[in-house]
Amino acid sequence: VSWLEKTKETVASEAVKHVKDGFIVGLGSGSTAAYAIKELGRLICQDKIQVKGIPSSSQAKKLAVNAGIPLTTLDEHPLIDLVIDGADEVDKELNMIKGGGGALTREKIIASASKQVVIIADEKKFVEKLGSTFKVPIEVLDFAFVTVFKEIEDLGGLPVLREGNGKVGPVVTDNGNYIIDVDFGPINKIKDLNQELKLLPGVIETGLFIDLADIVYLGKRDQITKLEK
Numbered sequence: 001v002s003w004l005e006k007t008k009e010t011v012a013s014e015a016v017k018h019v020k021d022g023f024i025v026g027l028g029s030g031s032t033a034a035y036a037i038k039e040l041g042r043l044i045c046q047d048k049i050q051v052k053g054i055p056s057s058s059q060a061k062k063l064a065v066n067a068g069i070p071l072t073t074l075d076e077h078p079l080i081d082l083v084i085d086g087a088d089e090v091d092k093e094l095n096m097i098k099g100g101g102g103a104l105t106r107e108k109i110i111a112s113a114s115k116q117v118v119i120i121a122d123e124k125k126f127v128e129k130l131g132s133t134f135k136v137p138i139e140v141l142d143f144a145f146v147t148v149f150k151e152i153e154d155l156g157g158l159p160v161l162r163e164g165n166g167k168v169g170p171v172v173t174d175n176g177n178y179i180i181d182v183d184f185g186p187i188n189k190i191k192d193l194n195q196e197l198k199l200l201p202g203v204i205e206t207g208l209f210i211d212l213a214d215i216v217y218l219g220k221r222d223q224i225t226k227l228e229k
């Protein structure tokens with residue numbers, strides 16, 4: 001097992017320590033969040049704590065079912081106690097780019113509905129400025145994607161329609177929409193950019209997660225750094 005996989009597992013275990021008996025827990029997506037789901041399942045089975053999960057994607061749902069985590073919905077629990085999720089980039093203000101796994105919309109809804117958001121990632125995700133190493137994923141209605149493409153170019157971005165592996169053509173999200181990955185370069189005014197993008201008709205959600213994370217555990221080769229709001 002590589003140090004990277006080990007570190008993902010370590011930060012995931014650290015995050016799961018925030019889970020208390022009776023909690024409703026938002027389950028993030030991606031390879032790091034997958035370790036947290038596994039660990040939470042172990043805790044539920046071994047320590048018999050009462051926890052219910054709300055998955056942010058079909059991936060998280062499948063992993064949670066396999067791990068033995070009872071599931072619930074936002075309809076039943078519109079207020080969540082804790083979300084554990086990964087990230088694609090994190091800055092020192094704990095703002096993030098997410099959506100590498102295409103689950104950004106549900107992830108953002110769950111994070112916004114949660115009292116506490118704990119993010120887990122390896123140190124390579126930490127950047128001075130968002131947009132330096134990762135494009136901004138944007139979920140769009142397929143009907144609107146060409147128009148949105150043009151408007152994003154007018155905003156100075158370089159958009160690419162996300163295409164799948166194992167299927168020709170665009171990736172279709174769990175919500176039935178397309179994903180556009182946009183290269184804006186290092187972003188100076190993330191709040192302004194997020195607002196401009198959200199105002200484009202056809203844009204469902206952006207992968208810019210601003211003021212949502214409370215704690216970030218960054219895994220390094222031999223230690224974990226905890227960043228807090």
Ligand code: A5P
Nearest residue numbers: 030031032086099100101103
């Ligand atoms: C999923 O849509 C993303 O927001 C993930 O949180 C992100 O891609 C992190 O994934 P890894 O933990 O696999 O890097």
